[in-house]
Amino acid sequence: MEQSLIDEADRCVQCGLCLPHCPTYNLSLSEAESPRGRIALIRAMASGALSISKSLNAHLSRCLGCRACEAVCPSEVNYGGLLDNGRAWMRQHPTGKIKNDGLTSFLIHTFTKPNRLQFLGRWLARYQGSALQGMVRTSKILGHGKLRGLEEDLPSVPTQSPLQQDYPTPGLSRGTVGLFTGCASSLFGRDVIVAAIYVLNRCGYSVHIPQDQTCCGALHQHYGEPQIARRHCESNIAAFSKPGVDAIISLASGCGATLSEYGTLATQKGSAKSFVNKHYDISDFLNHISWPKGVQCAPLKETVAIHEPCTMRNVLRCEQAPYQLLKRIPELEIKPLEQNDQCCGAAGLYNVIHPQLAASLGAQKREHLSTSGATVLVTSNIGCAMQLGAVIRKTSLNIRVAHPIELVAQQLGKGRDTKNEGHL
Ligand code: SF4
Ligand code: SF4
Missing domain, CATH: 3.40.50 (Rossmann fold)
Structure with a gap:
């Protein structure tokens, strides 16, 4: 992997055109917090000129992975891939110096496992609906750190019944779509899923929700665990390969972005290509189809x-x-x-x-x-x-x-x- 990191980093001609688009550079005005600086750091790390250290990890960790730099780069540096591979290389290096912290690991390995997520959802719904939440907040038991911030920022989690596997359209059928529900979305965005099923059904599409779909793999991919991301990718490709699924729809663009790059992640390139070709963001899909006559939105003055x-x-x-x-x-x-x-x-x-x-x-x-x-x-x-x-x-x-x-x-x-x- 070292040589591929070096080769990709060498595509950067250090023009600096990406710097004004980088949020972390704009906040810090530090070269090491810029895309150009991070590319140079990854190259130095891969070539052995720079040893792995907490400071190096901090510069890469503070990158948002927003890829605003990639979108404007005239040399078409694959910054997203470079960052993911650089982080993975650092975490898998024999020195073993760099690991995700406890809270990050806990969240990655809870959010990406459906059983743990369902348990967390049930627990959160009870916690938020009880006097316990107020007691925890006034007791300051969570301190003033990340855990407290996380607890305060969580939206309310409704009590949820399981989703069905199939939601046939009540009208004339125009096809069937597979719906990718996602991890955080299925916990915090249940209303979005139900709204999507309703609109797709009204537009004449039956909705199939494969029960064996799993996390898209984004968290593992971006936090240095590409092997686990690849397993999720291949499970999802298999889950959505049912005959008769005309399109695969995602609702959260974070998941959709990862699904759209399964061609790079998967080992079975043929089935990944077919998956990616069928994949749409929900808004994009609804703009591509013709809507049945009579399915019209009421006015909204907002x-x-x-x-x-x-x-x-x-x-x-x-x-x-x-x-x-x-x-x-x-x-x-x-x-x-x-x-x-x-x-x-x-x-x-x-x-x-x-x-x-x-x-x-x-x-x-x-x-x-x-x-x-x-x-x-x-x-x-x-x-x-x-x-x-x-x-x-x-x-x-x-x-x-x-x-x-x-x-x-x-x-x-x-x-x-x-x-x-x-x-x-
Ligand atoms: S725009 Fe591209 S080539 Fe220029 S410094 Fe940024 S990453 Fe390098
Ligand atoms: S991905 Fe975003 S935060 Fe990271 S270097 Fe590029 S523009 Fe900056």
């Missing part, structure tokens, strides 16, 4: 600010899809959130691992939200929704956070449509 997740802009490259989809709602005023090219600070587990840096990035979004005039903030990624929701809860801003599919479902009648949603 102002929506759209947050463009980095994974939507820099990996999936379909950040315009939610704008196009929401144009189906008459009278809705749609505007981009200012500085959408800068990460909100969610970035996987970044807001847990680097809470202060994430808070600085979140504060920038808060400023833009406060001048946006919006009553709804729309984002297509569950991690961004949680980060921005936590930012908003700490202010007096009266803005709710929604996925674009939730707004579309609401304006199609979900919640008062006994004819079409009885099965949900």
